Amino acid sequence: MASTVEELVARAEALALDVDLTGVAAWKEADPARRVVGYLPVFVPIEIITAAGMHPVGIIGGTDQVEIIRGDAYFQSYICHIPRSVVELGLSGRLDVCDGFLFPSTCDVIRNMSGIWKLEFPDKYVKYVDVPQNFDPEIGGNWWRHEITSLRADLEKLGEIEITDESMWTAIALHDENRRLLRNLYDLRSERPWLAPTSEVYLMQRAGLVLPVQEHNELLREYTEAATNSDRPLMDNSRIVLAGAFCEQPPLGLLRTLERAGCWIVDDDLLLGPRMITEPIIDPEGPVGDPVDALVKAFLDKAAAASFIYIDEKVKGAELADMVDKRQAEGVIFAAPSFCDPALLDRPMLARALDERGISHISMKYSENTGQFQTIREQAGTFADALKLWSDA
Amino acid sequence: MNGLDCWVGIDLGSTTTKAVILDSEGAILGRGITNSRSNYDVACAVARAEAFVDARFALARRTLEADAELAPRTELLLPVIAASFAEAKHGAALDALRAELLVAARNDFYKSWQPALDRVLGEIVDEMEVRAPALFVPGAERKSDFFRDLASSSFMQLSEEAADPGTMPQDVLIGMFDKAIIKVENQELEVSFEEHVGQALDRLLEAAGLEAGERARAAELMEYAVGMPLQERAHVGTGYGRARLPFPKASIRSEILCHGLGAHATFPSTRTVLDIGGQDTKAIQVDERGIVTGFQMNDRCAAGCGRYLGYIADEMNLGVHELGPMAMKSTRKVKINSTCTVFAGAELRDRLNLGQQREDILAGLHRAIMLRAMSLLARSGGVHDDFTFTGGVARNPAAVRALRELVTENYGERKINISAASIYTGALGAAIFARRAEDADESTEEAAA
Amino acid sequence: MTETVPAQRDASMALQKKILGEHYHALAQAPETGAKTAYTFVPGNLTELIRSFDMLPVLPEINALQSGMRKQSGDFVREAEKLGHSEDVCTYVKCDIGMLKGGNIGPTGEHIPDPDLLLLSYTGCFTFMKWFELLKQEYDCEIAMLHVPYQGGGEITQEMVDYIVRQLEESVIPKLEKVTGKSFDEDAVSERLALSAQAEEDFVYVLESAKHRPSPIDGYFGGVFYIGPIFSAFRGTQAGIDYYQALRSEVDARIAAGKGPVTPAGEVTDERYRLVVEGPPNWTHFREFWKMFYEENAVCVASTYTKVGGLYDRGFRHDPSKPLESLARYCLGCYTNLNLPQRVDLISDYVREYSADGFLINSVKSCNSFSAGQLVILREVEERTGVPGGFIESDLVDPRYFSAANIKNRLESYLQMIEQRRQPVGATG
Incomplete structure (x- = not known):
């Protein structure tokens, strides 16, 4: 019998909050040859890990559950929260299951964490993944091809395996499917947010950080179907887009607070990494040529706008404003982690773009362990009411 | 009479200022604490004075304990002397408070509340005086040892009772208190140890706990302890406000070093x-x-x-x-x-x-x-x-x-x-530094000679 | 690097002030002379290339730190925050935005012209990218990006060099040609690189003079003056060469006379502590900060901040025989582009090479590129060298983040600890 929405949500929540990675450990134990590779936010070419037969694990912090003791000893008070909790997880042995770690070029903090890991965990494979900021296929494209190729070679060594083109294509197909399912779910949420509220959709996404992609795809299918068919009553809230939360994640309580305050989040940049590539990598006719070329091309041509990718010739904030239009949203809530350079430095530029298009916005800060939502509730509630007044007027 | 050499350490913290006195053996002779105030010099002087009073008590104890006849009476005598002294100090502070309250009430701003204001303030301090002795019965529980805290808590209570929203709002009274207490805190109140030892002994005599002969012997011993010159050989200051201490740079040590050394000395x-x-x-x-x-x-x-x-x-x-x-x-x-x-x-x-x-x-x-x-x-x-x-x-x-x-x-x-005295750790470390620095100087001099 | 020179001036200081003044004047005159300007950053700057097109470089970081020293940065930062910038982010950026909004008046009081080109050298700091994206919204001008990969693996690879050279050839140089209407002249760049290399020799000599006892220079507080010309607009110029020659002779004279460094309060005559310093200085209270050191006779013998514009002392020289590759290697090698293990190695080497008594980290709130991981550096360097590490916190140009009492307290404690630890075992403290 198919699972109910509630059962699926409960399962996803258990996975999302499994900071001890017990599920991943069980997967690994089943076969001594199995390898696990953790990656930090935001973007890594996750397909290569899957192609290597390894389990990719999104390391996104400690939620509001993990008490920070040693992690605080590593970072000054003016640095964001996620590195503290990740160090806490590492030093407390909760990341021991990982054989390797990828630190992408998100910001200077995550960049420097790659060095901390090299010093603290000399036995683990550690790679800093430097995405290109030049988008000429022959220049930035070549650089990215080099990064992907060296990652591929490293994982071959780590797993004592060969990563064939065939397994690369299979992995790309699985992740294409994963992104398609996520886009579907986002579409459902935008069309009928009362059926698939963000507090659930987010858990479905987050569960994917600790599941092999095949299992995650199955969970997304089940949930989307169950949510679509559920008989939840229509609720008329203000429609907002959430921006700024692509790296350190807000606590669940914050997302729930926004919804309770009368905001349907109809699009967002939460857990952006696995959704960065916005269109299928594989052509409709099927795989052609070199899979590494396909990954390179996908990043150059199909990546979502993000703070950590150079704006180049594009217009800052245009994608966000377009997203507001596409989702028929009424406003934007910037919710950025405290001390998050990329999000906070982008904010004035994004705000300007929204102002130019007449889109309302408010701004708030959080950290992954924010414990009180009173102010946020009031702020979001007032914003939701104001948006309603505007749209009624 | 030969004097007693001693070394002083002062820890000027943000909340409290502490002083520790060491004797020539490195044993703690006295400790003093007071709340730090806007005026660091006064805080420093008060803590030091307290420590010297405490040192007198230590000397008194040593003297009593060394006396074959009175040694068994030590635990009877000392608490009474201490309580009496504390009460006298409190009384002197109350006198000062009364004076400062009346000064504050002179301000034109409070004209409309006069003459009732003077009267009410006077009555409150009268009542504070009545209640004071109960605070200093040996063994009594006090919420704090600081005059500000004790006075503040009873003034709050009494002003609430005395206040009337129409004729004498409590805000006005509290405003007076806040002005006056700062003045009182910044005065160094002279309270003679000797005088209060005498009073305490009389009291003991009245309470029939002490025979006349014993009283005479005790008075003699106390006189010795009180009269013994305490010669301060050197001092060192530390703590958050150390830069403001009126000490030469060589007599100032970082609180880190003092805490480390003080903790080491204790454990x-x-x-x-x-x-x-x-x-x-x-x-x-x-x-x-x-x-x-x-x-x-x-x-x-x-x-x-x-x-x-x-x-x-x-x-x-x-x-x-x-x-x-x-x-x-x-x-x-x-x-x-x-x-x-x-x-x-x-x-x-x-x-x-x-x-x-x-x-x-x-x-x-x-x-x-x-x-x-x-x-x-x-x-x-x-x-x-x-x-x-x-x-x-x-x-x-x-x-x-x-x-x-x-x-x-x-x-x-x-x-x-x-340790119960852990708040004195920094001051203790400073006092040890003072003692060592002087040792070092002496040994240099000796070598030179 | 600045106009605010120590009270006791050396001839080299006066020279530096003169050439800087001339540079800012040339910038102010640019609208009349028709000279084109390129805004760019210190780490990974392409001064020889820019100058080969007869363009004048403008360095917003330098403007920001100058504003800090001139006590203007607080207002600029608050102005940017009023415009919606977060209190959490880099104050160089906010200071620059605030200065721009206030009319872009430079440190000499003359107007800084708008850029003809924003040349974003994305080296060692993510915030640079955001900074130029923000500036791009303010100016209608060309913008060129040079992405310099990070030394995540702890080395410079040929792929990295090739990537940068290709960007120079295909992206940066065409933009320079477009803006100036001139053609790229490789020989002109080479000539300038040869001049750079010459000045670099003298610069390294000056830095390494601190290995003497007593050190004739302060390699941090004095060092920020010494790096001025070579980190900014004067690489590849005769003025730069003249400056470093003059500086070198002064240093030689100090060594010969056995003299300590010059400070605003005179010479350090009794070098008591030799420190290696990691992290940028605070600019808003630069003198007060420095005073805390020289009052205790603490001399900074080496620093990492003086390597943000290149690790010349580890052997790098601009190479006229391979101009673009040499520029690429220069960009890759700047201090903030090193990974954490490399930084630990470098600081540990400095502690040994410069016979330091300790190393001190000034952790600045603004700069995560420097700061994230410094507490790990602290522990690792202590373990490797056995000398004690110290830790203080401040900011670049936000005066609200400089607590003199707190810093002095920590610094004094730290120096007294070093002193106490010098006591032979068996002695009492």
């Missing part, structure tokens, strides 16, 4: 020291000689310091000393994420509104503070045996409990030293 096997004071938190590693090998201090943020507890106490309308005992009654774990002083109040109210118990929230807050201390300890090099916890917060049982738990969870079993 020689100490290797890690945690000091949580009002303004800052320090994690210090020392070697087997008490020499500091590493340290970390908290950053700009006041979270994790004694000051944070002060905010919480204000927010809950409690005295700081009441927080710990209340938190000890906690039965459920509440996790507090925000140690930010700015948010602490909001989070507190939020949680109380949610129906959580005050005790449980307080226990959570204490753990949150100690988590900050744990990260400083980790930065400084961890927690090694013996581990010594000092500073004002070390007197808070809930803070100690949280620290014990966290140390055990993260470092395993550790021996944790906490």
Whole structure:
């Protein structure tokens, strides 16, 4: 019998909050040859890990559950929260299951964490993944091809395996499917947010950080179907887009607070990494040529706008404003982690773009362990009411 | 009479100023404490005066204990003398308070409340005087040893009773008090030790606890103890406000070094020291000689310091000393994420509104503070045996409990030293530095000769 | 690097002030002379290339730190925060935005012209990218990006060099040609690189003079003046060469006379502590900060901040025989582009090579590129060298983040600890 929405949500929540990675450990134990590779936010070419037969694990912090003791000893008070909790997880042995770690070029903090890991965990494979900021296929494209190729070679060594083109294509197909399912779910949420509220959709996404992609795809299918068919009553809230939360994640309580305050989040940049590539990598006719070329091309041509990718010739904030239009949203809530350079430095530029298009916005800060939502509730509630007044007027 | 050499250490903290006096053997002769005020010179002088009074008591004790006849009477005599002295000091401060209140009431701003204002203020101080002796019965529990705290709490109560919203608002009275108390605190009140020893002995005689012969002998001994010249050979200052001490640079040492040495002197096997004071938190590693090998201090943020507890106490309308005992009654774990002083109040109210118990929230807050201390300890090099916890917060049982738990969870079993006099650790270290520096000078002189 | 020179001036200081003044004047005159300007950053700057097109470089970081020293940065930062910038982020950026909004008046009081080109050298700091994206919204001008990969693996690879050279050839140089209407002249760049290499020799000699006892220079507080010309607009110029020659002779004279460094309060005559310093200085209270050191006779013998514009002392020289590759290697090698293990190695080497008594980290709130991981550096360097590490916190140009009492307290404690630890075992403290 198919699972109910509630059962699926409960399962996803258990996975999302499994900071001890017990599920991943069980997967690994089943076969001594199995390898696990953790990656930090935001973007890594996750397909290569899957192609290597390894389990990719999104390391996104400690939620509001993990008490920070040693992690605080590593970072000054003016640095964001996620590195503290990740160090806490590492030093407390909760990341021991990982054989390797990828630190992408998100910001200077995550960049420097790659060095901390090299010093603290000399036995683990550690790679800093430097995405290109030049988008000429022959220049930035070549650089990215080099990064992907060296990652591929490293994982071959780590797993004592060969990563064939065939397994690369299979992995790309699985992740294409994963992104398609996520886009579907986002579409459902935008069309009928009362059926698939963000507090659930987010858990479905987050569960994917600790599941092999095949299992995650199955969970997304089940949930989307169950949510679509559920008989939840229509609720008329203000429609907002959430921006700024692509790296350190807000606590669940914050997302729930926004919804309770009368905001349907109809699009967002939460857990952006696995959704960065916005269109299928594989052509409709099927795989052609070199899979590494396909990954390179996908990043150059199909990546979502993000703070950590150079704006180049594009217009800052245009994608966000377009997203507001596409989702028929009424406003934007910037919710950025405290001390998050990329999000906070982008904010004035994004705000300007929204102002130019007449889109309302408010701004708030959080950290992954924010414990009180009173102010946020009031702020979001007032914003939701104001948006309603505007749209009624 | 040959004088007694002594060495003085002064720790000028943000909340309290402490003084310690050492004798030539390095034994502690006296300790003094007072609340730090806007005027550091006065705080320093008061703490030092207190320590010298305390030293007199120590001398008195030594003298009594050395006397075959009166030695058994020591425990009877000394507390009475001490209480009498404290009461006299309190009385002198009340006199000063009365005078300053009347000065404050002269201000034109309060004209409309006169002459009733003078009368009400007078009546309040009269009543404070009536109530004072009860505070100084030997063995009586006092909420604080500071005049400001004692006077403030009874003035609040009495002014509330005396006030009338129409004719004499309590705000006006409290305004007077706030002005006057600052003046009183910044006076050095002369209270003669000798005089009060005499009074105390008379009292003992009246109470028939002492025979006339014994009284005469006691008076003789006390006279000796009181008359013994205390020769201050050298002093060293330390603490947050040390730069403001009127000492030459050579007589000033960093609080880190003093705390390390003071902790080492109290507990020689100490290797890690945690000091949580009002303004800052320090994690210090020392070697087997008490020499500091590493340290970390908290950053700009006041979270994790004694000051944070002060905010919480204000927010809950409690005295700081009441927080710990209340938190000890906690039965459920509440996790507090925000140690930010700015948010602490909001989070507190939020949680109380949610129906959580005050005790449980307080226990959570204490753990949150100690988590900050744990990260400083980790930065400084961890927690090694013996581990010594000092500073004002070390007197808070809930803070100690949280620290014990966290140390055990993260470092395993550790021996944790906490001494009742831990607040004097910095001043003790300073006094030892004073004594050593002079030794060093002497040995140089000897070598030269 | 600045106009605010120590009270006791050396001839080299006056020279530096003169050439800087001339540079700012040339910038102010640019609208009349028709000279084109390129805004760019210190780490990974392409001064020889820019100058080969007869363009004048403008360095917003330098403007920001100058504003800090001139006590203007507080207002600029607050102005940017009023415009919606977060209090959490880099104050160089906010200071620059605030200065721009206030009319872009440079440190000499003359107007700084708008850029003809924003040349974003994305080296060692993510915030640079955001900074130029923000500036792009303010100016209608060309913008060129040079992405310099990070030394995540702890080395410079040929792929990295090739990537940068290709960007120079295909992206940066065409933009320079477009803006100036001139053609790229490789020989002109080479000539300038040869001049750079010459000045670099003298610069390294000056830095390494601190290995003497007593050190004739302060390699941090004095060092920020010494790096001025070579880190900014004067690489590849005769003025730069003249400056470093003059500086070198002064240093030689100090060594010969056995003299200590010059400070605003005179010479350090009794070098008591030799420190290696990691992290940028605070600019808003630069003198007060420095005073805390020289009052205790603490001399900074080496620093990492003086390597943000290149690790010349580890052997790098601009190479006229391979101009673009040499520029690429220069960009890759700047200090903030090193990974954490490399930084630990470098600081540990400095402690040994410069016979330091300790190393001190000034952790600045603004700069995560420097700051994230410094507490790990602290512990690792202590373990490797056995000398004690110290830790203080401040900011670049936000005066609200400089607590003199707090810093002095920590610094004094730290120096007294070093002193106490010098006591032989068996002695009492």
